[in-house]
Amino acid sequence: MDVTILKSSFAVVERRAEHAAKFFYTHLFWHNPGIRELFPPATEDMERQRDRLFAALTHVIARLDDEALLPYLRDLGRDHRKFLAGPEHYAAVGTSLLAALAAASGPAWTPPVERAWAEAYRFIADVMTSGAAASEDPPWWDAEVVRHLRYGQDIGVLTLRPHIPLPYLPGQYVSVSSARVPATWRTYSLGNAPRADHTLDLHVSRIEGGRLSGVLVRDTGPGESLRLGAAGGRVALRRADRPATFIAAGTGWAPVRAMLEQLLAHPPDQGVRLFVVARDAAHLYDRPLIDACAAAHRWLAVTYITPAPGRRREEATDRLATALGTRGLWPDQDVYLSGPPPFVERTAALLAELGAVPDRVHHDAVPAPPGPGTPRPLGFGEWFLNRPAPHWHNPGGRAPRP
Ligand SMILES: Cc1cc2nc3c(=O)[nH]c(=O)nc-3n(C[C@H](O)[C@H](O)[C@H](O)COP(=O)(O)OP(=O)(O)OC[C@H]3O[C@@H](n4cnc5c(N)ncnc54)[C@H](O)[C@@H]3O)c2cc1C
Ligand code: HEM
Secondary structure (H helix, E strand, O other), X not given: OXXXXXXXXXXXXXXXXXXXXXHHHHHHHHHXXXXXXXXXXXHHHHHHHHHHHHHHHHHHHHOOOOOOHHHHHXXXXXXXXHHOOOHHHHHHXXXXXXXXXXXXXXXXXXXXXXXXXXXXXXXXXXXXXXXXXXXXOOOOEEEEEEEEEXXXXXXXXXXXXXXXXXXXXXXXXXXXXXOOOOXXXXXXXXXXXXXXXXXXXXXXXXXXXXXXXXXXXXXXXXXXXXXXXXXXXXXXXXXXXXXXXXXXXXXXXXXXXXHHHHHHHOOOOOOEEXXXXXXXXXXXXXXXXXXXXXXXXXXXXXXXXXXXXXXXXXXXXXXXXXXXXXXXXXXXXXXXEEOOHHHHXXXXXXXXXXXXXXXXXXXXXXXXXXXXXXXXOOXXXXXXXXXXHHHOOOOOOOOOOO
8 A cells, every 4th residue: 555645635635624525424415315314414513524534534544644544434333333334334434435535635546546545445445344354343332211310400420231241341431322413423422430230330421502411411310211322442450560540520520420430349549549620510520429439538639619709710720730739749640630621631631741651641542632623622543543653551551442
């Protein structure tokens, strides 16, 4: 495969990415009407989708010489089964992709360039479809909601019972879809360590105008079924001989709770510091449980951070900065960060200034800042793709698998 040709051709296409993306989807849906319903229905989602799938495809091609790509593609293929993507769809996507690339390339679309893209797409599609075929996981898990605890208007904790056990590590997340919002998938962290009854908790924060979070928090009740994808994500407890600090904001508490539950089952020798950040005291929805835990375990030191009543949410971040600044020993710590992307980004930068070792600061990838081509936080596939190599937690390695 000629990576040099692909990269120089990609540079041409990239400048006309929006045009190419529009062409790609128009071509795909015109020639394969049946494929349309596999994609999110609303116009605004299609705008987003245009960028997501096409950006993903082109980014993969731009990273063909990266050794972390193979395991990523296999997992991507495994995960695409939940979108109902079959071999015939891969062929259709390939044809439309090449047509779009040709249209965007103009005279730069020469026979060697066409050959290079065709070969690259065949390679990607082959790795993805073989990842799908080799997977022993089901394509998705249907999970019944067995409990829904609401905390005010904005937060819901849903307990789900998957039809068969869903393997995962504390700290990981799953993608979630509801029949109420067809073909729409969003990612949520798992909020508990694996239980004997295999139930799972999702902590969902309602986003104003959000397609799925509102439906989950407001409308989804016991007896209803949700569809889950395989667990993903690289954040998992390192059981090294190092003390640990957890910093969670909002429902970013969910994966931290899962990891803490794991620690409770095997108490650590080292101290554990926990910072829980919320927009106000009412949003510290698991405080009773955290207080009980801190009272029972001397190794756990908890600090709650909220803005003073009536002050802006951002004050919580300032208060967190002050609190972190007064704690020392950052180079010794494994730090686990979880919360909205801007929070994670700011706190990671602050920790670096305080002397924390970047390799020991663990969090899910932070998406590229929104721009004209990225109107919202991206899917986790793209987070992986957009991450600059030096920040990967586990370069060249696989995501931890249960
Ligand atoms: C790895 C990972 C783990 C996650 N874990 C959790 C979790 O445990 N709990 C949880 O509640 N969410 C979690 N999320 C966020 C979740 O995946 C959705 O993005 C979120 O619920 C919004 O989805 P939606 O369909 O309601 O909104 P969308 O329809 O996707 O978005 C609607 C509008 O809201 C904006 N928007 C989206 N997200 C936010 C935000 N966070 N803050 C402000 N505006 C926003 C968008 O730009 C858009 O304009 C996680 C995301 C990732 C990538
Ligand atoms: C080589 C081929 C492909 C690549 C590299 C690719 C890549 C991606 C990536 C990275 C995502 C985002 C994942 C996430 O956020 O979870 C995605 C989403 C998606 N892909 Fe693919 N894909 C390919 C082929 C296909 C095919 C053949 C289909 C056929 C149906 C398909 C359908 C979808 C759908 C429906 C989504 C979800 C969109 C959303 O949630 O908004 N993809 N793809």
